[in-house]
Amino acid sequence: MSADGHLLHNLMLFGRLLRELGLDVHSGRMIDAAGALRLVGVRRRSDFYHALRTVLVHRQQDIAPFDEAFQLFWRPPKSDWTTMDLRSLGEERRYRQPQFDPPPTASDPLGRQEGPDGGDKVEMTRTYSAREVLREKDFAEFTADEVDEARALIAELRWDLGRRRTRRWMPGAGPLIDLRRAIRKNMAVGGELLDLPRRQRKEKRRPLVLICDVSGSMERYTRILLHFIHTVFGDVGRIEAFLFATRLTRVTGYLKDRDIDRAVTEVAHAVPDWAGGTRIGDVLKAFNFHWARRVLGWGGVVLIISDGWDRGQPDMLRFEIARLQRGCHRLVWLNPLLGSPSYEPLSRGMQSALPFVDDFLPVHNLISLEGLAEHLNALPSRRPSRRQQTRLLARSASQEQQEAPEAVQRSWRLDANPSFRHPRWGGGRERQGS
Amino acid sequence: MKQTTTVPATVDELQQAMREQLYVADRGLAISIHLALSLKRPLLLEGEAGVGKTEVAKVLASSLDTDLIRLQCYEGLDVNHAVYEWNYARQLLEIRLLEASGGLDRGAAARDLFSEEFLIKRPLLRALEHDGGRPPVLLIDEVDRADEEFEGFLLEILSDFQVTIPEMGTIRSEEPPFVVITSNRTREVHDALKRRCLYYWIDYPDFQKEYQIVTTRIPGAPRKLSEEVTAFVQELRTAELYKVAGVAETLDWTAALVALDQTELDPSVIDDTLGIMLKYREDIESVRGEPVRAMLNRARNRGTRRGRARG
Incomplete structure (x- = not known):
């Protein structure tokens, strides 16, 4: 009896340990666990393990921490071993600190004193024209104060990625008669079908996937772009965010924090290769392999934010981005360098990616973000027609590039896609005075 | 009548029973199933396709x-297709009949039209209403393909084993069915569910287990072929591919090779039959x-090493 009590006590401690490791182990689960052990018994260690695992773990990613905890917890104690050692558990699995300084967050002493609604205050005191200047200023030249102000302006933007017609029906003015409601309704008039309610397809917002470059060359933009991503998070329904330099890191979980400063700091700690070099091809490959099938369902829109400086293999980039484009509803590439009138996408990475991008837009100041919001809100419900075209382009581009790179460089503007929008000749720039 | 006697009493018995149905289950999987049966909980199985x-x-059934x-x-799976639907055509016909016979009493008609006679039972309702003695096995396959709305009403069914039909009331299951839910993890199933x-997460099997599966399912295959096929597939899973071949593919491939008298x-021959294993053009080409x-060489080397270890 007392042995049983010991086991239960340890089981509770184990449950608490799992909770500290982030597993969703509530007390109902612990009752199940105790019940399970009674059924399976504790004679065989592997049975004991599987019984606990099947009851306490319900996500694949939780299996590894569970295993680690199990190994540590359920073993014969050494003489010099105390429960204190358990506290360090899970620490190793955390990502190491960024090797480079993360971009300064807006929580420097000055920003803190302003309080949470500091942005609003500034906005009111600033004059109209000052605000205009800010809208046109390149993100790279922003001071910490201006970042705060810009945040307030970004927060005013509305994001609506268009809607996708789902396969689900709901009452409405659609083409089909809702027989169930028709019969119920018309029972009141003796079953004569006088009033015919109809049904229509339900619509849902498209999911959004953000893949943002935080490599060295993007450093000046990273901070404000993280703010931008965080703002979009609050607005759009389903969203996934990834950061990359040499490796792809998923940061969706961190950005769900409502407090932006904390979220940004968390993200900075989570990304191991902050401000490293860029290997876009490898990164997209990792995305295609591990995430595309899980996050691109239901007609997602993908935003890649990068300057296109790539140190990887152009062939790989071309191959992987073509694949990514085939898998998503629309692929948008945002490039901060595109804000400069003299910029031409001649870098190797940009050259290989361009034929497979549906939209190529600047993201260097607030006006460009407004333009982006406007563009995304007006996305057509159909995919852009591109498949055949891009395949052909892929083949010819890779052949031509080996023979005569100049020819390709000159012809990039003639491509049907992307719908290239340059600040000088693109539409939507005229709204500056509004 | 005691029905619980049909449930295998121990994990070993369950494993043996599944083995008799040509399914090679891990100890871990067997324990999960055993617990699901004993605790009367739904079992969520995740894992790659195949x-x-x-x-x-x-x-299990x-x-x-x-x-x-x-x-x-x-996507879009709704109550009408998952739980129940009214037979509208018959309802309309019934209204006409009542009219013709002149006996149309509105209150009574409404009750009659929404009675069990006009109810089309879909899988979930059939599973709950089952009265054939032993509770059935309810398989909710590829739940990740359904949308969140569907998961929402699965919650009621899975926690209380009951459904509510507004016109008829709540239907409760006397003996809950054994529920198995599968997901390919193309999206994360909601935590509430x-x-x-x-x-239980079903992983790809190791060589020993996969070889057992192949010999159990295709007893006619030459021993050497089964061994080589398994070793090759194990090797293939380490390659960088978009879609890794599952056990189902291994079995298909072995059957195909047997049919080709290999x-x-x-x-x-591998080159010619790769399409059975790999379903992406890029993968096949790579x-x-x-x-x-x-x-193949690596697979054979492993095989001889294994043989030596055994001998």
Whole structure:
């Protein structure tokens, strides 16, 4: 009896340990666990393990921490071993600190004193024209104060990625008669079908996937772009965010924090290769392999934010981005360098990616973000027609590039896609005075 | 009548029972199933395509000697197709008949029209209403294909084993069915649903287990062929591919090779039949030719090492 009590006590401690490791182990689960052990018994260690695992773990990613905890917890104690050692558990699995300084967050002493609604205050005191200047200023030249102000302006933007017609029906003015409601309704008039309610397809917002470059060359933009991503998070329904330099890191979980400063700091700690070099091809490959099938369902829109400086293999980039484009509803590439009138996408990475991008837009100041919001809100419900075209382009581009790179460089503007929008000749720039 | 006697009393018995139905279950999987049966909880099985998730439910149904009720999920799956629907055509006909006979009493008609006679029972309702003695196995297949709305009403059914039909009232199950839910993890199933289930992640099998599966399912295959096929597939899973071949593919491939009268693996035959294993053009192109030969050599080396260790 007392042995049983010991086991239960340890089981509770184990449950608490799992909770500290982030597993969703509530007390109902612990009752199940105790019940399970009674059924399976504790004679065989592997049975004991599987019984606990099947009851306490319900996500694949939780299996590894569970295993680690199990190994540590359920073993014969050494003489010099105390429960204190358990506290360090899970620490190793955390990502190491960024090797480079993360971009300064807006929580420097000055920003803190302003309080949470500091942005609003500034906005009111600033004059109209000052605000205009800010809208046109390149993100790279922003001071910490201006970042705060810009945040307030970004927060005013509305994001609506268009809607996708789902396969689900709901009452409405659609083409089909809702027989169930028709019969119920018309029972009141003796079953004569006088009033015919109809049904229509339900619509849902498209999911959004953000893949943002935080490599060295993007450093000046990273901070404000993280703010931008965080703002979009609050607005759009389903969203996934990834950061990359040499490796792809998923940061969706961190950005769900409502407090932006904390979220940004968390993200900075989570990304191991902050401000490293860029290997876009490898990164997209990792995305295609591990995430595309899980996050691109239901007609997602993908935003890649990068300057296109790539140190990887152009062939790989071309191959992987073509694949990514085939898998998503629309692929948008945002490039901060595109804000400069003299910029031409001649870098190797940009050259290989361009034929497979549906939209190529600047993201260097607030006006460009407004333009982006406007563009995304007006996305057509159909995919852009591109498949055949891009395949052909892929083949010819890779052949031509080996023979005569100049020819390709000159012809990039003639491509049907992307719908290239340059600040000088693109539409939507005229709204500056509004 | 005691029905619980049909449930295998121990994990070993369950494993044996599944083995008799040609399913090779891990100890871990067997424990999960055993617990799900004993605790009367739904079992959520996740894993890559083709590792035998759906098969678990089928095998379970036949080893428990009960019915299998299957619900294939898809986007937009709604109550009308998952739980129940009224037979509108018959309802309309009934109204006409009542009119013609002059006996149309509105209150009575409304009660009659929404009675069990006009109810079309869909899988979930059939699983709950089952009265054939032993509770059936309810397979909710590929729940990740359904949308969140569907998960929402699964919650009521899975936690209380009851459904509410507004016109008729609540239908409660006397003996809850054994529920097996599978997911390919193309999206994360909602936590609320997961919390109601026991969970098991089915991994790709190791060589020993896969070899056992191949010899159990295709007893006619030459021993050498089965061994080489298994070793080759194990090797193939380590290659960088978009879609890795599952156990189902291994079995298909072995069957195909047996049909082609092969007694051992041959690089050119592998090249010709790669389409059975790999379903992406890019994947096939990346392994065809030289990589296949290299993999086959490695697989054979492993095989001889294994043979030596055994002998």
